Amino acid sequence: MTATTMKAVRMHEFGGPQVLRYEDAPVPELKPGEVLVRVRAVGINPPDWYLRDGYRSLPADWRPPVPFPAIPGWDVSGIVEAVAPDATGFAVGDEVFGMVRFPSFGGESAAYAEYVAAPASHLARKPAGIDHLQAAAAPMAGLTAWQYLIELGHDHPNPLQAQRHRPVPLAGRKVLVNGAAGGVGHLAVQLARWQGAQVIAVASGAHESFLRDLGADEFIDYTRRPPEDAVRDLDLVVDTLGGPTTGRFLRTLKRGGALFPVFIGFRDADQAEQRGVTVSMTQVRSNGAQLAAFGQLLDAGTVRVAIDSTFPLAQAREAHERAARGHIQGKIVLTVA
Numbered sequence: 574m575t576a577t578t579m580k581a582v583r584m585h586e587f588g589g590p591q592v593l594r595y596e597d598a599p600v601p602e603l604k605p606g607e608v609l610v611r612v613r614a615v616g617i618n619p620p621d622w623y624l625r626d627g628y629r630s631l632p633a634d635w636r637p638p639v640p641f642p643a644i645p646g647w648d649v650s651g652i653v654e655a656v657a658p659d660a661t662g663f664a665v666g667d668e669v670f671g672m673v674r675f676p677s678f679g680g681e682s683a684a685y686a687e688y689v690a691a692p693a694s695h696l697a698r699k700p701a702g703i704d705h706l707q708a709a710a711a712p713m714a715g716l717t718a719w720q721y722l723i724e725l726g727h728d729h730p731n732p733l734q735a736q737r738h739r740p741v742p743l744a745g746r747k748v749l750v751n752g753a754a755g756g757v758g759h760l761a762v763q764l765a766r767w768q769g770a771q772v773i774a775v776a777s778g779a780h781e782s783f784l785r786d787l788g789a790d791e792f793i794d795y796t797r798r799p800p801e802d803a804v805r806d807l808d809l810v811v812d813t814l815g816g817p818t819t820g821r822f823l824r825t826l827k828r829g830g831a832l833f834p835v836f837i838g839f840r841d842a843d844q845a846e847q848r849g850v851t852v853s854m855t856q857v858r859s860n861g862a863q864l865a866a867f868g869q870l871l872d873a874g875t876v877r878v879a880i881d882s883t884f885p886l887a888q889a890r891e892a893h894e895r896a897a898r899g900h901i902q903g904k905i906v907l908t909v910a
């Protein structure tokens with residue numbers, strides 16, 4: 574029988590890593606359509622610390638209400654413990670992974686916990702060829718890269734722009750990925766290569782051999798020269814840093830090219846129009862079917878998910894401190910005993 578109490582990392586207020594408390598919490602109840610997962614590993618993503626600090630990096634009118642106590646996190650890998658009578662596709666004992674309920678903003682069932690109740694449609698079978706650490710590291714970063722580059726996969730309104738985001742053709746195209754060593758970046762590099770693009774990876778110098786091993790054709794160390802001065806005539810820039818400086822990449826693009834910032838803040842729409850460059854963003858959404866397709870690439874070793882570091886769930890605070898030091902290579906993962 575499933576326990577009624579579990580260990581979880583919860584926050585009772587916004588703040589720095591010290592607000593993350595490892596404590597007892599109720600095991601989430603299964604709702605219709607859900608699967609209860611015994612979590613083996615948790616992937617950490619930037620939205621985890623945006624939630625932790627009260628979304629201070631977002632404009633004030635975008636900050637969603639957060640109910641306390643809140644459990645942070647969205648990415649998990651684990652084993653199915655129970656299945657709601659109407660949930661299909663999974664059975665007790667299956668190994669699964671997923672980005673659970675994104676976008677949503679804190680609640681009683683989220684990733685930093687021994688159990689998470691997840692809509693079945695947000696999960697996929699864990700590929701047999703990767704372990705729970707790698708599987709927990711993959712969902713949000715992988716789905717972000719997938720939905721930007723391969724297939725959006727839904728018709729929900731886009732909160733970041735009026736129009737639907739559309740991926741662009743990649744085969745034979747010249748693609749630059751900025752922030753290439755990070756969670757989204759290292760998977761975007763590999764998906765673009767898989768689609769037949771020529772890929773230029775931009776990161777600090779310590780990541781060069783890592784990115785070349787993942788298939789980057791060229792490498793630019795942004796600490797030595799500004800990437801926007803080093804390249805021209807690109808078809809696509811995926812800027813995982815985004816923000817107000819992302820417009821500097823407009824001059825690296827061909828007329829008809831595209832700039833995909835992964836974080837909000839772009840403000841050079843006039844220049845983009847003059848240059849004939851499409852700028853497009855989207856917000857990642859949970860999608861078990863896409864994760865299953867991405868999982869096949871992970872299983873085959875076509876795409877590798879890299880682990881920067883691991884911490885026990887009880888040390889989520891230290892994991893967030895590691896994240897705050899930056900220069901992440903791949904993903905930070907929490908392990909659950």
Ligand SMILES: NC(=O)c1ccc[n+]([C@@H]2O[C@H](COP(=O)([O-])OP(=O)(O)OC[C@H]3O[C@@H](n4cnc5c(N)ncnc54)[C@H](OP(=O)(O)O)[C@@H]3O)[C@@H](O)[C@H]2O)c1
Pocket residue numbers: 618619620713714717751752753754755756757758775776777780795813814835836855856857899900901902903
């Ligand atoms: N739109 C969405 O739905 C969505 C979804 C997921 C994530 N995001 C956003 O996407 C961004 C990236 O997420 P992530 O998970 O990939 O983050 P991450 O794992 O923390 O990676 C960030 C990477 O950027 C590199 N970097 C830092 N400064 C740089 C600079 N000036 N130039 C080039 N690279 C630099 C860092 O390493 P080095 O400095 O050592 O190279 C690091 O590898 C975050 O802002 C996140 O919020 C958006």
